[in-house]
Amino acid sequence: MTRLLVRARRLAVYRTAIDALSASPWLRALVVAVVPVLWVLVTNLAPLVQMVAISLLDRYPLPPGETAAWTTRHYRAFVERPLYLNAFTRSFVFATLVTALTLAVMFPVAYYLSKAAPRSWRVRLILLVVAPFWTSEIIRSFAWILMLANRGAVNSALMWLGLSDAPVEMLYSRFSLAVGVIYLSSLYMLLPLYAALEKIDDRLLEAAADLGARPLTRLRRIVLPLARDGIVVGCTLVFLLAVGLYAMPQLLGGPGDTLFAATIGQVFGRAGDSWPLGSAFSIILILAALGWVGLFAALVGRGGRRRVVR
Amino acid sequence: MTTPLTRRRVIGGIGAAGVGALAAPSLIRPASAQTSTLNVWSYSGFVTDEFRRKFEAETGITVNLRLVSDQGEQFNLMVAEGGRHSADIVCVAGHRFYQFVDAGLLEPVDLDRLSNWSQVEEEYAVAHWVSRRGRIWGVPLVVVTTGLIYNTEAMEAPESLAVMFDPANAGRTSYQIQDFFPLVMNYLGFDGSARAYAHDHAIAQRAVDATRDFLIEHKDKVRRYYDAATEVQQLLVNGDVTVAAGSSGPAAQLILDGFPAGYVIPREGGLAYAYGFNIAAGAANMDNAYTFLNALLASPENGAAIVRSTGFNSAIKGVEPLLSDAERAVLALSADERARLSWVDVETAAFIFDLIDTAAEEIRAA
């Protein structure tokens, strides 16, 4: 690769272009920015604008030849119907808790993979952990149904071992829901944590140990601050996933655990002119989730900076 | 020049072949652009390979088949296509197909071009669910009824819906809210068909609200609200529920597989509607669509295959003799039970479904 690039330097055109790039940071920025700006405009903003427009229509889709009036009633419906607000609050509380749980479960795993596991095994172990994610979300949800059902694997094992006489009801509850969501989202916590932990210099930890820092102190004063970016990214990804999950909560949650994304899915799934309601709810969800994640990132970021200064 | 085939080389070669085979997807032309084709959206098992091969050989029409899994999905997809439908035939004839009609997504069926319409059992050919604004919008293939499915080892055959709200069954029941809702309205003394409310939607809204509140109050009896009809099978087989409101197909499949399940139409009644095919509005291959529907109606073999893969009763003639004794026994309903069924009426009182949809979201969210 490098040899190819060195050879390319002999071409005048290449040299001029590259030197111009090297000379001007602005030109560099322009070249780098063109693709992202176009992409964001075309794929991220255009559909969103369309959705905002639909959310302000009285009804949509429309029968051929008819038009709809503009209205904000779908946004008002969210405030006026306390039942929707319930599901919304539940979603945020649940997603936040699950994110915290996932972090607690995955941090040691990521630490093991990046620091403790034999170096030559790392990629293989990561591939092992990634493997289950090739299976579709629905199939994995069904697999958990088989695990947790009254006649499922766990209950069968408990009864066979004589640990219980009657099946323990685990499925279709907040417990099974949390297990399922952690199962689905763990990878999205693991990879950012791994990427962050991997770059911490081992010698730093050894030096701290030599200076008499106990394991917990090393964790608190060195590992956590240096892994802060990874933690923020992992929590962001998992939170997004947990707040937007649709199929898994439907399959593993109980009658009292309906999440807001599922409500939105229901509105869109009902085959009628209710797209504006679903769109309005989606906009509300997006804004709230962005705000929540932004707040989190800002708080953690500031806290971290203060610690470094001290 | 000969080169020894090393392992590296083989791998490299496979890589190159892979890239070649991945040739730019834009080169693959959309199937819908040709003329001697027919584009069909279908539920899994509704068009057997055998039928398809025979049909293609006899007519020279190439059938492009796309499996779909749900009515709302097809609705959203058709709307998102913005009038340029990629399908000629769709599979939306459940009890909500009126929404497709009202959104202008379907083409009325021209009976003059459907010479085999006489193959539809008389009882089903004239029912309300297939007509809207006085026209016929679909070709029925199987008939769905709704009732109670229960574990025969855990309980006696229930006679009334009351079993669903019995404290003895707390956390042991399940239902699909929208399908169950009209029956609960009947149970509470309202008119689940909403025919009585056709002229006064305010009364209908009050009836729906009362039923909604009743179901929220009895939420503790529910282990789970399911979506797809077959989820009820898993709930029963796993021992998570003992009784559920569900439809005939999943029940018949369970019983035929040897599971101790029973299926009854309770005293308060049950609903009946059909699954089948419809023609998409402005279908590009209209003639081929009629040829296909005619062939389907004339093929009891394909009809029997659908019955086997879904567990529902057939709507077309000549299927019953092709079934086994066991299948016939499971699919049969007593005369009493048949009398309790009512056709989902989308001609006079479709508005009730919109109210029920909203109520269902609220019950879930509660």
Place this chain on the structure above:
Amino acid sequence: MSARSPLLTLWFWLFVAFLFAPLAVMAAMGFRDSGFVAFPIQKWTTRWYADALADRDYRVALWVSVQVAVWSTLLSMAVGVPTAFAVARLRGVVRAAAVAVVVLPAFLPIVVSAIALRMFLGRLGMEPGLSAIAFGHAVGSVPFVVVMLLTRLNAMSPSLAEAARNLGADEAIVLSRIVLPFLSPALFGAFLFCILLSFEDFMRSFFLGGFDQTFPVLLFARLRFGFNPGLAAISAVVLAATMLLGLHAERFLRRRGIDR
């Protein structure tokens, strides 16, 4: 937390057990001689596995999925990497706003973004099919690529690239010899995200697809009329195949690394 603590090792393997136990149960269910999956398994059969392996529809759908995964991953990386570089140059409020806009698709409920994309592509005149699905998956994956890379880019000291430039390296060399190698763990992670997100996606594939269906879309359509052991069997087969492939790729990469 000592690096070589046995507790840490135990925790890791417990996590692996948590990941694989349900899948093992599912693989076992593929052998159940019944129309439904459930415990106990009284009679065993290999018929479901044999059917799954012989089923042409599965093979066709899997091939579609593989093509879509490859194309969408290439596209997501091609867009995501420069986007991450661009965002990394920004500071303060502008940066926060840019990040928010870039990650928007990840916040959208997926059913909504799938429908919106379909309508949008229709307006652009793009036919549904493989390329539309690949495009749709890329839209969903780019936020993950950007977020992964940003973490790593934040940690990169600018003096590193500066030093290389002072030593006479041009931009392309700085990129290929310094920046990309430093980013490699994040690139690897982003790459995995893209492939996995694409391979298991249902919603976007459904709404953007034409008559060639991806594997999850086929699986869903079959699931509608019952979760039979055949679906458990084909899922187990796909899982085993991808694991073997991953192992093979890892060994291949490692060997090349040593050769060089």
